[in-house]
Amino acid sequence: MRTECHLGAVQGSAIKAVLGPTNTGKTHLAIERMAAHSSGCMGFPLRLLAREVYDRVRAIKGDDAVALITGEERIEPKGARYMCCTAEAMPRDGAGAAFVALDEAQIGADRERGHIFTDRLLNTRGREETMLLGAATLEPLVRQLVPEAEISDRPRFSTLTHIGPRKLSRLPPRSAIVAFSAEQVYAVAEMLRRFRGGAAVVMGALSPETRNKQVALFQNGEVDYIVATDAIGMGLNLDVNHVAFAGLTKFDGVRMRRLLPAEMAQIAGRAGRHQRDGTFGTLSGMNKHGSAPEFTEEEVYAIEEHRFAPLTHLYWREPEPRFDSLDRLIADLETPPSDPALRLAPEAIDLATLKRLAGEPIADTVRGAGKVRRFWEACSLPDFRQRGPDVHARFVARLWQDLAQGYLGADYVAARISELDNMAGDIDTLQGRIAAIRSWAYICQRPDWVMARDEMAARARAVEAKLSDALHARLTERFVNRRTAILMKSLGQDAGMLPIEMSDDGAVSVEGETLGHVEGLRFVVDPAARHEDRRMLLAAAEKALPRLLGERAEALAASDLGEIELRRGKLSWKGETLAELEQRDGTAMPVLKPAREVSALPEGARRKLVTALESWLEKTLEPLQPLEKMHHAASNPDAGSQARALLLNLIAGHGFVTRERAGIEHLPKEMRPFLRKIGVTFGALDIFAPALLKPAPRQLLNALGVDRRPLQDAMLPVIADTKKLPSGYRHAGSQAIRIDLAEKILRAAHETRAKAQAKDRRRKFVLDLALPISIGLEEGNIARLLGNAGFRVQKARPLPEGRFGPPRPDQWEWRPARRKQERQKPAQPREGNAFAALADLVR
Structure with a gap:
């Protein structure tokens, strides 16, 4: 066990503690001091701040002299002498740098990350100077834990003044509104979009790239307001004049509690920049009673005068545990500190994951100090997705299965990254993908986890950048209305009093003046309405549109929806998309994702329209019920792995698969009756569901966008062969034949062969080609099709010259290619076993 305090401090190294409120220039001072040394290392609480300082130091020292190291990103030029890191990625020894600095050191009192900052505060030192x-x-804690430190206080450059509660409509420009839940952030941003043209949005769940772009919207003056969670208080440099609190309580991971005065000041201190004074207050009118949260006199005094109760402890956890065994590792991590100024850190997500997996069979593979250390590193993967300990533990367990064998394969990692390379979806969907890609970016940065690490890391960063751009676009689309933002600067508050009308053809007008027209549920501004003297009319239309579009949506919902079209995975009306369809695992029935125009409708109209569209979709997709049965059977754990594998192949093929790809040699013969009951046909060349080869299901699969192969609308029996085979057909020489009809021909051939052998035991027999000819196959193509199934033809010799009579018939025989012997299983499923359970499911 190691002691909490640093025992081997660098001799002659000066330790300075620069303490004070926000806007005191502490970080700027540290950057200047680091630039004055031959080398340096700085640790920050956020990847965003590390990147910001990295750019500043790079401008001073040059690109090749500065490195950026975070959990998800590493930029390490050869010979770099200065490092900007997140606290977790900061080397404990400071990388031997002459100068070391730790920013926002008071985070040592944070329940989740505090032990990291406490360890760096106690143990990370520069050769010449530590700040x-x-x-x-x-x-007080610095004096107690680091008595050799020289402490200096820095005054705030500007003053903070409390101005009381303000309504949203009365907020001064260049204001930041702070909320403590994503729902409240969205609600405030939506109101600002309607009344003030929009707002930038900053939340901890956003990627750093998205936060940068949203902050740029505010900094560039495109919007006058920014709505954020308390993440705004962690060092973001903004040109904010006023900070409005939408609430004064938050959930801290354990309970709902009121913010501490020091926490309030950290957020309020974002107001004012350099010598410019700032104000703070609360936001009124945010609940049904109209009352506003309010600061007490003591809190106002503390914030304005920067006087707060000192911290009484920091959280600590053993930074160098022993790796003899998992039990020893857990015991070390749960050992309390001996210093009264330190407290044992609450169980963080990494320790919670370790303890969960230590009690499972996977722990049996963790033996020896090397594997225990590697297992702990895997458990230390941050929970970017915020899905909770149980879900995160399952992800780590899957990761360890590969790490225990050595490295993650580049193909496997590339496939996981590719799955997330999808820019479609709403705000929540994109945030989820960004959280997932951040996990893979972290994994790819590990030096001993991934083959082709640099390439995979670059791919992960590229996908994160694309997702961040898409999320920024979604946030801007939802919460910023630039046209309204410009108009509201010159319009009065009476624009909404004008009468707005919409004609049957969708034209929107006010007092006879056309403002634009509605296409589907989307309003298109008439170019003439942009004229300077019509701006008030345009603003009035904006205020009336929710009501007008709501009435139009309700009328559509009450109709028979005969004009709705399903194409390429979207529902359209009058050429405009109403909703996209998102496929789900385990079912053929997609989820309806309303388009932005539908989501923006009033709640009542939106609910009616979405309900009507869902009912229409359910009825429209009835021909896909055979595919849905396969999904249900495949998800049944009692079905058996071989049957599920075949069903998954059929599902992936959207109703059919060749025998070669079906893996049928592994399927017990006694399983076939159960599969036939759900519509599966075992053919000579293909496994398929006949019900899904009809025109209606094939057209639906194409319209849903899940089967993009060429489509034959009428599903003709025989068509000309093409290089890209249409859905539901197989090659037959110069023609292509529908799979179910090909099976009909082959089955008739086998029946003829069986009768011939039963009659005289001869291998050769005469085959009547009337059936394939009637279907439309040419004679040469008939032989090609039958040949694929193992039938061989021996052409009859022509009659000798001068002899007359009917020509001799061709002789056929069946010579199948050798196949792997199908594995034998018990002949009949007995009551209570997996196959009987599948039979019950089918019934």
């Missing part, structure tokens, strides 16, 4: 940056509340 600890933080709030003034940290001073």
